[in-house]
Amino acid sequence: MANPFIDVQGLTKSFGADVLFENISFSVAEGQKVGLIAKNGTGKTTLISILTGREDYDAGTIVYRNGIKTGCLEQSPVFDASQTVIDACFRNGDDDEGLLRAKQILTQLKIDDLQQRMGELSGGQQKRVALARVLINDPDLLILDEPTNHLDLDMIEWLEKFLSRGHKTLLMVTHDRYFLDHVCNTIIELDGRTLYTYRGNYAYFLQKREERIEAARAEVARANNLYRRELEWMRRMPQARGHKAKYREDAFFELEKVAKRRIEDRQIRLKSSSVYIGSKIFECQYVSKSYPGKVILRDFYYNFSRFEKMGVVGRNGAGKSTFIKMLLGEVQPDSGKFVVGETVRFGYFSQEGLKFDDNQRVIDVVTDIADFVDMGGGRHLSASQLLQHFLFTPEQQHNYVRKLSGGEKRKLYLCTVLMKNPNFLVLDEPTNDLDIQTLQILENYLIDFPGCVIVVSHDRYFMDKIVDHLLVFHGDAEVQDFPGNYTQYREWEGLKGRDEQPDVKARPGKSAPVKEEKPAGKRKMTYKEKTEFEQLSKDIETLQEEQTRLETLMCSGTLSAQELTEMSKRLPQLKDELDGKEMRWLELSEIGG
Numbered sequence: 001m002a003n004p005f006i007d008v009q010g011l012t013k014s015f016g017a018d019v020l021f022e023n024i025s026f027s028v029a030e031g032q033k034v035g036l037i038a039k040n041g042t043g044k045t046t047l048i049s050i051l052t053g054r055e056d057y058d059a060g061t062i063v064y065r066n067g068i069k070t071g072c073l074e075q076s077p078v079f080d081a082s083q084t085v086i087d088a089c090f091r092n093g094d095d096d097e098g099l100l101r102a103k104q105i106l107t108q109l110k111i112d113d114l115q116q117r118m119g120e121l122s123g124g125q126q127k128r129v130a131l132a133r134v135l136i137n138d139p140d141l142l143i144l145d146e147p148t149n150h151l152d153l154d155m156i157e158w159l160e161k162f163l164s165r166g167h168k169t170l171l172m173v174t175h176d177r178y179f180l181d182h183v184c185n186t187i188i189e190l191d192g193r194t195l196y197t198y199r200g201n202y203a204y205f206l207q208k209r210e211e212r213i214e215a216a217r218a219e220v221a222r223a224n225n226l227y228r229r230e231l232e233w234m235r236r237m238p239q240a241r242g243h244k245a246k247y248r249e250d251a252f253f254e255l256e257k258v259a260k261r262r263i264e265d266r267q268i269r270l271k272s273s274s275v276y277i278g279s280k281i282f283e284c285q286y287v288s289k290s291y292p293g294k295v296i297l298r299d300f301y302y303n304f305s306r307f308e309k310m311g312v313v314g315r316n317g318a319g320k321s322t323f324i325k326m327l328l329g330e331v332q333p334d335s336g337k338f339v340v341g342e343t344v345r346f347g348y349f350s351q352e353g354l355k356f357d358d359n360q361r362v363i364d365v366v367t368d369i370a371d372f373v374d375m376g377g378g379r380h381l382s383a384s385q386l387l388q389h390f391l392f393t394p395e396q397q398h399n400y401v402r403k404l405s406g407g408e409k410r411k412l413y414l415c416t417v418l419m420k421n422p423n424f425l426v427l428d429e430p431t432n433d434l435d436i437q438t439l440q441i442l443e444n445y446l447i448d449f450p451g452c453v454i455v456v457s458h459d460r461y462f463m464d465k466i467v468d469h470l471l472v473f474h475g476d477a478e479v480q481d482f483p484g485n486y487t488q489y490r491e492w493e494g495l496k497g498r499d500e501q502p503d504v505k506a507r508p509g510k511s512a513p514v515k516e517e518k519p520a521g522k523r524k525m526t527y528k529e530k531t532e533f534e535q536l537s538k539d540i541e542t543l544q545e546e547q548t549r550l551e552t553l554m555c556s557g558t559l560s561a562q563e564l565t566e567m568s569k570r571l572p573q574l575k576d577e578l579d580g581k582e583m584r585w586l587e588l589s590e591i592g593g
Contacts, residue, residue, distance in 0.1 A: 004029045005068055005141045005169050006051070011060035013046060020046055023060070024195040026188055028141070033163070033170040035180045035202070038190035039391060040407030040435045044173045045075055047190070048145050051171075064141075071139030073147055075406070077130035081119025085111055088118050089133040102136045108158050109151070110316060124150035124316065135162065144172035148179055149432050152316045153458050153486075161583055175436055177202050177461040275376075275450045277423040279306055280341035282327060287336035289322060290477075296322050298477035299336070309446070309453040311463045313486060314473030320456045321351070323473070324428055327454075344452075347422025351429050353413050358402035362392060362412060365401065369419045383419060390415055391438060407433040414442070423451035431459040460486050491572050525588065533588045536581050543578050550574070 004027040013020045020043035028034050038044045049055035051062060052072045064070070079088050090102040106114060109128045118126065127150045134142065142163070148156050160182050163170060174180060180187070180202035187198040187205040196212065198205040284302040289295075296319035304310070312320045325331040327338050328348055356365060366383040373381045381389075387397050390411055396404075404412065410433045417425070425446070431439055443465045446453055457463055463486040470489055472480040482489050525533065550567050 003065055005032075005065050006171070007061075007063045008051070009061050009063075011047075011050070011062070012058045013043065013050065014058055019193055021190060021195065022193045024190070024193075025060075026195055026197060028169060028171050030140075030169055031167045032186055033168070033184045034172070034186045034188060035184035036171065036173045036188050036190065037180075037205070037436055039437055040411060040433070041396075041405040042190055044190065045145060045405070048072070048074075048143060048173060052143060068140040069137070070141045070143060071134040071137050072143040073131055073134050073145055075145045075149075077126060079118040079126060079129070081117065083118050084115050085118065085121075085129055086114040088129055089136050101138075102132070105132045105135050108162075109155055128155075131159075140169060142168060142170045142172070144170070144174070146174055146433065147172060148174055148176045148458065150316075151458060153313060153460065154315060156458060156460075161579070165583060175431060175434060175439060176459060177436065177439075180205075275421070275423045276343065277306065277451050278341050278343035281306055281308070281344060281424070281452055282338055282340045284327075284338055285336050287326065287333045287338065288477075289319070289326065289331075289333045294319075295477040297333070297479065300477070300479060302471070302481070304452070307450070307452060308469060309467050310455070310469045310471060311467035311486065312454060312456045312471050312473065313458075313463070313489075315475060318473035318475040320473050321428055323471075324426055324454065324456060328426065344424050345420075345422045347417045347420055347425045349414060349417045349425070349427045349430050351432070353417075354409055356401045356409065356412070358400065360401050361398055362401060362404070363387065363397040365412060366415055366419050369416055370421070373419060373421050386415055386419060387412075390441060407435055407438075410434055411438055418445075425449065425451065425453045427454070428456045429458070430455065431457055431462050491575075529588055533585065536585045536588070540578065540581050540585060543574060543581070547571070547574050547578070 007027045009025045011024050012022045014022075026034075036044055036047070046055060050057045052070070085106065086099075086102060089106065090099060103114065106112075106129075109132050111125065111128055111132065118129070121129065131144075131147055131151075134144070147159065151159065156176070156179065160179060163183050170183070172184075182201075184201055185199075187200070187202060189196045189198070189205070189209065196209075198208050200208070281304040283304070284300060286299045286301050287297050288299055289297045294317070312323065314320050322331060326333050327340075328346060329338075363384060366387060369383075371383055373386065375381050384394070384397060388394070392408075392411070392415075396408075401409070401412070414430065414434075430442065434442070439459075439462060443462065446455075446466050453466065455463065455466055467485055468483075470480075470482040470484065470486065472482060472489065474480060550571055553563075553567065
């Protein structure tokens with residue numbers, strides 16, 4: 001690889017006796033989009049901190065290409081609380097071009113009050129401002145740590161397109177598997193202190209990783225057979241092997257390392273038959289709820305079915321978490337009520353649930369709740385077994401909570417919820433900061449779970465695996481009931497065309513004259529580009545009208561089966577056409593006139 005943007009060779013980092021990674025090497029070339037995958041606690045965020053100079057390392061070299069500009073998104077950005085949003089993002093004087101770009105990106109990330117003080121924003125809003133700041137500065141190399149956290153589904157899909165477009169160079173840590181699949185062309189995996197590189201997207205990584213693990217298992221099995229034979233030789237009296245070649249002893253110790261290598265075990269699925277839940281779950285009886293300037297629900301009715309697995313989606317601030325808290329009795333409705341069945345035992349995983357004593361041991365946190373979970377049929381799962389199932393080794397179980405990474409603490413919190421043996425799980429953004437392997441384990445657990453589940457999540461892959469039904473919060477008390485998973489909803493309902501209607505400063509719409517929307521660019525449009533830009537505006541409006549017409553007809557109940565089939569085929573095609581034209585419109589609008 002000739003003159004990469006960043007070249008890392010022989011990098012080693014440890015904390016005392018705990019070695020995170022040892023002698024790892026990789027490069028990021030211009031235009032490469034690299035996703036970094038690893039278990040919680042194995043050093044992803046530490047590696048990002050080292051690459052950006054915020055943390056030291058034990059050995060190795062890190063070389064950046066001369067003259068490149070790097071932008072980094074941290075997991076927990078820090079701002080001056082007195083700064084305004086626009087001042088925190090835009091640090092290039094009074095340059096109109098940069099200012100227009102800043103407003104455009106902030107609008108896409110739903111940050112509308114550019115004069116608001118940073119100290120007045122929530123943690124999630126601050127993370128979005130931090131992301132906007134990185135994108136606005138248009139660096140040569142983007143280093144992003146969990147960029148999709150605190151973004152709603154519309155924002156994530158916009159960011160996917162933004163990062164996929166053009167020749168951007170990217171290194172990022174994310175647990176969002178669809179995001180990895182759609183954006184990245186290279187995956188690097190940190191596993192067992194070693195780095196593995198896969199030249200492809202996430203789907204390619206899954207295939208090749210399984211091949212690597214199978215090959216490693218076969219190597220260990222062969223080494224074990226040879227090791228048993230060589231061990232007999234090593235156990236003989238020194239006189240009996242004194243005349244043997246020294247190289248055989250050296251080879252034995254190398255063989256021993258391979259034979260004792262711990263390969264990731266295939267996960268045994270936890271299936272419980274002891275969970276019982278009655279036929280009455282909960283009924284939401286004509287509930288209304290509002291806050292000053294915001295209506296969440298208005299006379300909303302819903303009767304939840306037994307064994308239902310429901311996803312709750314919608315834009316940030318549309319009322320998803322408020323709905324959950326009303327169900328759990330933490331927030332009272334203005335009118336109406338929730339009637340919950342007598343047999344229901346909620347297990348609630350909240351966004352704010354991380355409240356541990358840092359000086360307590362991990363195993364004690366769980367055994368304080370219960371020593372075991374009744375799995376039915378005379379089977380019991382101990383606290384230690386549950387922790388081990390969720391990838392806490394016996395050694396980690398006896399560590400203090402303060403030694404855990406942020407992702408490991410989230411995983412521990414999940415274990416405390418499951419240890420209570422609930423029959424109705426309510427999970428509010430459970431995937432944030434969890435590594436992909438833990439997500440796979442949790443997905444299998446929920447698929448086999450014999451009770452009820454409600455999931456609020458922006459993780460599309462997770463939702464598609466778990467839920468069979470959606471409540472979509474559009475805002476202003478509009479809640480849509482959809483029988484299917486998230487991908488089915490996006491394809492069938494054409495949510496992209498309806499819910500991402502253009503903002504005046506973002507893209508053309510029926511009520512927004514094109515001339516008022518074009519941000520200034522680095523050069524003038526050519527005549528050909530101006531003609532294309534004007535045609536795109538007309539095409540987008542025509543396609544939006546067709547999409548609205550189809551959606552209205554499909555919901556009318558007047559179509560024949562054949563007409564419904566034809567229109568349901570046309571909608572995904574229409575979505576793709578709109579996406580392509582809108583993205584090209586944005587590219588041209590960045591050039592300006």
